[in-house]
Amino acid sequence: MHLEPHHHVGRRARHARCHREVRSRGALRVSRLKDLPPGVARVLWLGATLFWAVQLSLYLLGGLSLLDTILLATLLIAIPALAIAQVPLAQEALIERLPAYWSSIATLWVLGTISWLVGTRTEGLAAIGLTLLPPVPFIAWTLGLTAAGLGIIVVFRQVALGLRVRESPLLRSLLPRTAEERGVFAILSLAAGVGEEVAYRGYAIPVLIPVVGSVGALLLTSAVFGVLHVYQGTLGIFRTAVMGATLAGGFLLSGSLLPAIIAHTAIDLLAGILIADKLLLPLNSHGVGGVDETLQES
Structure with a gap:
């Protein structure tokens, strides 16, 4: 009977430790996202910007359908940008x-x-x-x-x-x-x-x-x-x-x-x-x- 309170205290302590560990791991993941090499982050941001610019240009000026402009922007901008961004990461892995x-x-x-x-x-x-x-x-x-x-x-x-x-x-x-x-x-x-x-x-x-x-x-x-x-x-x-x-x-x-x-x-x-x-x-x-x-x- 006297073990019950200690048992609950132990459970609360373990939950607290687990909670701290989860928060710590979450912070680590966020930190890793923030710690992407500057060149990789710039490539991804530039790729995202160019994707929408090319997609809108093809749609408004090129007279292509929306479906074609999205797929073309993906082929011509998004996939190459991802390929460039992966290189420095792959070299370290x-x-x-x-x-x-x-x-x-x-x-x-x-x-x-x-x-x-x-x-x-x-x-x-x-x-x-x-x-x-x-x-x-x-x-x-x-x-x-x-x-x-x-x-x-x-x-x-x-x-x-x-x-x-x-x-x-x-x-x-x-x-x-x-x-x-x-x-x-x-x-x-x-x-x-x-x-x-x-x-x-x-x-x-x-x-x-x-x-x-x-x-x-x-x-x-x-x-x-x-x-x-x-x-x-x-x-x-x-x-x-x-x-x-x-x-x-x-x-x-x-x-x-x-x-x-x-x-x-x-x-x-x-x-x-x-x-x-x-x-x-x-x-x-x-x-x-x-x-x-x-x-x-x-």
Whole structure:
């Protein structure tokens, strides 16, 4: 009987301690949000401002529908801003490749699906370039775009070696090293080939052409495509921008997005799994030297 009051006192004390701990953890979370690197916070604020500015401009001046302006502003401003903001945070974190792959796969499929649904809502699959070509042109465009993409990587590698530019360590850390990682990376390559091509070529270019013209749409989407790969460093931004322009040119000239989708997937598979050590710059001093051993794990 006499233990009952002490028992309640003990419970009140424990509740008080728990309450203080919860408040402490909450304050810690708020503190962490406030302690975002200044550059990251500025990028997010600028991205939010530009998002609404671009969305309203496209709606009021470009004559586009509200749905198209929101999706375009998301593709052209919001997603690149998030990509830029993530880089300094990722550089300070331990990269876990498999979770990164799966989260990227989910994001790309969602992005591609939304672009697919919005882009085809009035004119069907032809509106985003999902049309068949005769066999010979289809094979020619697919092989040509794949070869051109790999050639771009080789050219940038040689130029970078001459300029003594180093490959991004973050890019190297994200490349697959085990059999399981290579399997998931193959799925990621397919998701990127479909999702990015549908969103940034099949959807964005036709919608932007009435506003900025064919050349303007090609240049704008390719520049944004380069910024999306900011984790690859300055070299990677220009490399992927040129590759994006090549794929966009193939889409516009052939009239079909399918060769670009297959070429994009093949380039990612080849450059990320099979011949990464031969296409990318080595990590040692000034980007000159032998093969990076981290890619040789089984």
